Amino acid sequence: YQKGAQLYEGKAKKVFATDDPEVYIVDYKDDATAFNGLKKGTIVGKGVINNRVTNFMMKQLSEKAGIPTHFIEQLSDRETAVRKVTIVPLEVIIRNVAAGSMAKRYGVEEGTVLKRPVLEFSYKCDALDDPLINDDHIIALGFATEEELATIRDLALRVNAFMKDYLLEAGIKLIDFKLEFGKTTDGRIVLADEISPDTCRFWDAKTNEKLDKDRFRRDLGNVEGAYHEILRRLIGE
Numbered sequence: 599y600q601k602g603a604q605l606y607e608g609k610a611k612k613v614f615a616t617d618d619p620e621v622y623i624v625d626y627k628d629d630a631t632a633f634n635g636l637k638k639g640t641i642v643g644k645g646v647i648n649n650r651v652t653n654f655m656m657k658q659l660s661e662k663a664g665i666p667t668h669f670i671e672q673l674s675d676r677e678t679a680v681r682k683v684t685i686v687p688l689e690v691i692i693r694n695v696a697a698g699s700m701a702k703r704y705g706v707e708e709g710t711v712l713k714r715p716v717l718e719f720s721y722k723c724d725a726l727d728d729p730l731i732n733d734d735h736i737i738a739l740g741f742a743t744e745e746e747l748a749t750i751r752d753l754a755l756r757v758n759a760f761m762k763d764y765l766l767e768a769g770i771k772l773i774d775f776k777l778e779f780g781k782t783t784d785g786r787i788v789l790a791d792e793i794s795p796d797t798c799r800f801w802d803a804k805t806n807e808k809l810d811k812d813r814f815r816r817d818l819g820n821v822e823g824a825y826h827e828i829l830r831r832l833i834g835e
């Protein structure tokens with residue numbers, strides 16, 4: 599693919615057009631932000647790891663769980679070709695264990711195992727700090743149709759069920775994570791964006807040591823080490 603104009607620069611990635619109108623190139627950066635950009639930093643090598651981990655998980659999800667994704671092929675250490683989609687402006691959060699904002703909101707101890715997975719939606723909008731949003735709001739505001747929302751819900755729960763078991767085999771507890779979905783030009787809903795230590799809470803299955811971006815958010819040290827450990831456990835590098 600011939601890399602074309604830059605279409606978008608986010609906090610952790612850039613997106614480029616290509617000579618194929620149905621294909622974009624995603625380019626992963628080492629830049630890290632937290633608390634909606636209030637905290638800024640660099641995690642050396644993060645872009646390379648997130649690119650590999652995301653592509654690995656998307657491939658597993660597609661091949662072993664039948665989840666449709668935007669993934670086409672990895673082009674380099676930091677670059678991946680993906681199917682062109684329009685992102686549904688929702689952060690789809692799935693939780694197995696209370697942590698982060700949910701533990702805080704309901705005053706429960708971080709690490710409390712939930713009796714069933716919790717699906718949560720935020721409206722993806724930096725200016726508004728990604729406010730929580732419910733199904734009625736989403737449909738009434740036209741961010742997704744009722745049918746699209748049902749598809750998103752079903753896919754998100756299937757992604758969780760597959761990933762939870764898969765990661766546990768690698769000694770990793772999937773605490774919670776965030777997904778984004780996109781709509782292809784022919785109207786199909788597919789999994790998009792990334793699945794990485796930036797967007798998931800991963801705890802060591804034995805010690806509950808945090809192996810994700812919370813090490814950066816909470817200044818826990820050894821941030822790079824945690825990202826490498828996830829890569830090593832999943833892909834063995």
Ligand code: C5P
Binds near residue numbers: 689
């Ligand atoms: O902060 P909170 O506890 O709501 O985050 C839940 C999960 O969603 C975490 O795994 C976090 O990494 C992810 N998340 C994200 N991007 C956001 C908000 C949350 O990847 N903007």
